Amino acid sequence: MTATLQESPPAKPGAAHVPPRRRRQALTGWAYASPTALFVLIFFAIPVLLVGQMSVSDWGLFAGNRGVNAPENFVDAVDQRLFWPAVGFTVKYTVITTVLLIALALGLALLVQESTRWSAFLRTAILVPSALGLASASLLFYALYSPQSTPLGFLGVESFLGTPTRALWSTVALIVWRFAGFYMLLLLVALQGISADVYEAAEMDGAGRWRTFLSITLPLLRSSLALCTILCVTGSLLAFDQFYILTKGGPDNSTVTIVQLIYNAAFAGANNLGLAAALSIIVLAALLVLNIGQFRWLRGKEN
């Protein structure tokens, strides 16, 4: 240590001199961060690598790893009879859910933004469903929709889940009920961040309500609306609980989503973990591309 110090030019010692205190800080820092690092390594990094390996291997649920078979799993995944219908259904479901939820959430946020007791009650009422788990909410709607126990007979709907279209819209209704409050809250936070001065200025300029909403509120909410859209799109593309519980993918496999396909490939029927891993990789890749695209689009708009 002393030898290096003597040999180095005069400018360097300063840089090499800091260690004792800083190194101790680094060591203490790592000590505190080590549980996080261990968790991330064992339960995240290794599984991500493992799913990559599994996707190119002949890997049965009970038989285990039987060697590399690339690209068989990927070919099988795309060739499955239900692959494209599932992709199509998942995208359709995602578009419907996202459009409906964001529009409704925005309307609700505008409706309850005042700071009165009545508004506070409304906010709570709309938010309560968000406290439920998605599985519990799905079970609740399962009973709510069933002909034997439904209290909704007066609506005159003979079966809520009987046809593909009805099953889709009934599930969308469940999701809107469960998530509207959550997105309303996100937008409410952004709404309350808009200063009153801006509105006053608009009023002075003689802008009407509708005009103010279009040219002031909406643009100022853009980043929050974008965040809601990203969350909602990602969540809907990965839909599983609601369809597993409510429709089981039926009627006639019309409501099978991509994640259900993964689950079925691995545990219900095919028992093929390699195939499930390949499907998982496809979903992961699609999601990454989509998210990068959304971020790019946002950045471009902001500039």
Add this chain to the structure above:
Amino acid sequence: MRRMPYYVFTGSLALLFLFPLAWAGVASVSPQGGTAQTGGWGFANYGTLADYQAGIWVYLMNSVVVSGLTVLFTLTVSLLGGYAFARFRFPGKNLLFLVTLAILMVPYATLLIPLYVLLNRMGLQNSLVGLALVLTMFQLPFATFMMRISFEAVPAELEEAALVDGCGSVRALVDVMLPAVRPGLVTVGLFAFLAAWNDFITPLVLISDADKAPLPLAVANLRQQVMGIIDYGATEAGVVVLALPCVVLFLALQRQYIRGFMSGALKG
């Protein structure tokens, strides 16, 4: 008076959102054909639920153990991790933080397939501890982020004073920092509990032993009982048992809830 239509409209909206929950509560105790409660009002459906297979208490206990362990693990790991990220400089810090947040980018299903294999290799298959460890990992992005900003909001002088007084960093953390970040801990704990209590797909994949199923899985399985005839009364009772703690916690801790949502908004 001018506001009357507004009150009618918003009032019906509130009813619409409250109706399904209220209905589940009422229907679970009201008379209904094909359930244990055929005549008069009462708690027979809860009796069916209690006697279901291993007994509701077993599943309830599974859920309590899994949720409790998840909260414990999440609080411990994110408290230490948040402190490290907020107060120390160490090589690899930014990378580790980014990778922790990257957990959000990877779908549950993508991770559960390899985790199923990995837990088998670790001898943690079918284990409530293994389930809690995986659920903790899913909580880490939110929890670590939340605890990091909580620690960063504590004035540095507070901690420096403790260090000058001769406390080690452990003492400073426990005596000075812990009380200051308590609101963050409550939020993290609340979200970890709710996520663990409500999670469905993780136990569905990782737990194959019916007696180890947490409550949501058990109630979902309950529907396929008795020669394909579904006992909706017992299902409604199960929903009430599942929802009650969540709704009570929500009403009691609304502030923390909203705080969590807001930092969720920052996350993007």
